[in-house]
């Protein structure tokens with residue numbers, strides 16, 4: 001029997017609510033007559049704001065409460081930023097749809113400087129992401145990196161208050177919130193790598209409910225699924241979560257998939273790079289192959305130090 005209502009569990013941040021509303025609108029358009037509602041919830045990841053994310057640890061910090069809501073029958077699906085979704089899902093859950101990817105680049109955001117290279121020696125740059133810190137240190141060892149947590153609006157507020165000379169955010173998040181004008185320049189591949197899955201929105205649901213999964217699968221974008229699968233397979237083979245300094249960027253072209261990966265050390269700014277190509281149906285194997293190439297260069301010591 002087809003469900004007549006779908007309830008979407010979502011975090012309450014402006015970005016999460018935008019993404020959940022976006023999915024709701026797409027579901028209503030794909031399935032006229034279907035009733036789609038939002039179920040906004042607080043998660044541990046939203047509440048622990050006084051510690052750097054990397055030290056709180058715990059994969060899926062933003063997912064748990066949403067998964068509990070699905071297990072308790074308070075929601076049929078959850079909407080996430082794919083980069084916040086651990087490579088290994090909780091058992092019993094699946095991702096029936098991955099939406100077409102937005103701009104996966106990071107954004108250099110500043111009120112005084114036009115790009116990273118224009119920052120004066122010793123400038124204060126805000127980011128709590130180890131991946132961003134490692135790449136910033138590699139390019140500009142002279143910068144003073146400072147932790148910066150909170151949702152997108154909070155981070156921009158701290159920049160505007162003068163706490164930082166520049167901050168780094170995801171372009172996709174700024175664009176979704178109507179804040180694209182804050183993007184001063186892009187930090188993009190191949191010089192700079194995003195997080196695995198960055199800029200893709202994922203729908204999570206429980207396995208074993210074919211009628212619901214069918215409705216959700218209507219929103220899946222096959223090409224995005226392929227590229228992010230390679231990125232996530234690489235991250236998983238590195239034992240990664242969003243708290244380790246791993247960057248990945250996969251492109252799909254006429255000749256198949258091309259994946260670039262990096263593992264960095266946020267403290268020293270040392271980076272290890274690897275890349276590889278494979279036919280489009282070999283996304284998982286490509287991810288594992290690039291991960292092996294990074295491990296062969298000694299990536300494991302940094303991954304362990306941060307797990």
Ligand SMILES: NCc1[nH]cc(CCC(=O)O)c1CC(=O)O
Pocket residue numbers: 081082083084152168169170171172173197198199200201
């Ligand atoms: N870590 C929070 C988070 N998770 C997803 C995005 C951006 C949107 C996306 O990547 O889809 C952001 C904000 C940011 O990193 O600036």
